[in-house]
Amino acid sequence: MNPEEVRELxxxxxxxxxxxxxRSRVEEALSSYPELWAEAKAxxxxxxxLAEAVPPAPVPPGLEDKVMTxxxxxxxxxxxxxLRQAAAVFLILALGYGTYLGGGWLLTLREPTTQVITxxxxxxxxxxxxxxxxxxxALILLHGSxxxxxxxxxxxxxxxxPLPLSTFRLPLKTLRLPPEALAVAISLEPPGGSxxxxxxFGLPR
Amino acid sequence: xxxEGLSDEALLALVARGEEEALRWLFQRYAGAFLGLARRxxxxxxxxxxxxxxxxxxxxKNARQFDPRRASARAWLLAIGHHTAVDFLRxxxxxxxxxxxxxxxxxxxFDLPGDGLNEEGHLDRIRLQGALRHLDPEEREVIQxxxxxxxxxxxxxRLLGIPLGTLKTRVRRALLRLKEVLREP
Numbered sequence: 001m002n003p004e005e006v007r008e009l010x011x012x013x014x015x016x017x018x019x020x021x022x023r024s025r026v027e028e029a030l031s032s033y034p035e036l037w038a039e040a041k042a043x044x045x046x047x048x049x050l051a052e053a054v055p056p057a058p059v060p061p062g063l064e065d066k067v068m069t070x071x072x073x074x075x076x077x078x079x080x081x082x083l084r085q086a087a088a089v090f091l092i093l094a095l096g097y098g099t100y101l102g103g104g105w106l107l108t109l110r111e112p113t114t115q116v117i118t119x120x121x122x123x124x125x126x127x128x129x130x131x132x133x134x135x136x137x138a139l140i141l142l143h144g145s146x147x148x149x150x151x152x153x154x155x156x157x158x159x160x161x162p163l164p165l166s167t168f169r170l171p172l173k174t175l176r177l178p179p180e181a182l183a184v185a186i187s188l189e190p191p192g193g194s195x196x197x198x199x200x201f202g203l204p205r
Numbered sequence: 206x207x208x209e210g211l212s213d214e215a216l217l218a219l220v221a222r223g224e225e226e227a228l229r230w231l232f233q234r235y236a237g238a239f240l241g242l243a244r245r246x247x248x249x250x251x252x253x254x255x256x257x258x259x260x261x262x263x264x265x266k267n268a269r270q271f272d273p274r275r276a277s278a279r280a281w282l283l284a285i286g287h288h289t290a291v292d293f294l295r296x297x298x299x300x301x302x303x304x305x306x307x308x309x310x311x312x313x314x315f316d317l318p319g320d321g322l323n324e325e326g327h328l329d330r331i332r333l334q335g336a337l338r339h340l341d342p343e344e345r346e347v348i349q350x351x352x353x354x355x356x357x358x359x360x361x362x363r364l365l366g367i368p369l370g371t372l373k374t375r376v377r378r379a380l381l382r383l384k385e386v387l388r389e390p
Contacts, residue, residue: 063258
């Protein structure tokens with residue numbers, strides 16, 4: 001979606017008049033076009049007045065407790081959820097690609113020298129994780145695939161300019177970090193990759 | 206420390222870090238507004254409560270995505286409440302009726318009695334309802350069909366018998382006029 005297409009849909013987005021799919025597409029595209037944020041904010045403010053014009057209704061007793069009970073139920077399985085997800089991906093890989101990756105990465109997690117880095121979007125949302133081994137090999141696990149026409153690109157981070165590394169399309173990638181890289185970041189790039197990051201996707205937290 | 210005095214933005218930041226108490230305060234500030242909106246959109250009592258529960262689950266899950274550069278916390282929260290009610294309406298296919306611009310129904314959205322939960326909110330609503338009455342009938346009609354009835358833009362254009370482009374123009378004009386009128390002292 002180009003900026004003009006997003007701009008045209010913003011008033012409808014603010015009014016809740018898009019389908020859930022269109023709504024997600026606008027939200028996703030907005031992340032890439034900071035120049036539209038002020039405009040989006042203005043439409044959202046105008047639309048919020050329509051909600052404010054409606055008188056609030058009395059809240060029935062017990063509704064707050066129902067909400068909080070559901071929130072607590074959501075929290076329980078959270079720790080190590082991503083690890084289970086990673087294990088599931090490994091299983092699929094093991095079935096599909098034989099011993100390409102092997103089970104070594106899971107065992108690696110037991111090593112004290114292995115680092116697990118959370119990757120977050122510029123908005124602070126967790127978008128994946130990177131497992132870094134002492135031998136400078138890294139496994140990247142991302143939540144989701146790149147949008148159409150884009151690929152992921154890994155970057156080695158040191159104290160200077162980001163170092164361009166491999167591009168990839170699957171949400172899982174192994175790579176070797178150059179010796180000077182202290183951490184890894186992910187961006188979205190046109191196929192073939194870039195020499196400098198275009199759209200940041202995941203930064204180490 | 207009580208979180209009562211914190212802004213909505215600060216409470217959302219705490220929710221993003223998993224603070225249940227912050228969500229409880231947001232519930233106390235917004236549950237009534239979400240319920241009122243769901244009621245206004247024609248959902249029955251059970252569905253209204255489901256909307257509130259679902260909306261706060263979405264707030265809990267998506268608080269990390271809130272970005273104050275793209276919306277104020279209040280607008281973001283009200284949009285979540287509204288989007289949730291819209292999704293329920295569409296899922297239940299429980300829209301009250303197809304819109305043939307019926308004078309009394311069209312007026313209803315713009316002539317809402319305040320419950321007077323607090324005087325300041327009541328006065329704000331009177332001001333907002335006054336602003337809505339400044340819209341042209343055509344502009345009010347698109348707001349009614351899209352926002353208060355939860356129709357998608359394609360459905361609304363079909364129901365109103367106008368091209369999609371005309372609908373988009375009216376929406377843009379209606380929201381701009383609303384902003385303009387509310388800016389006047």
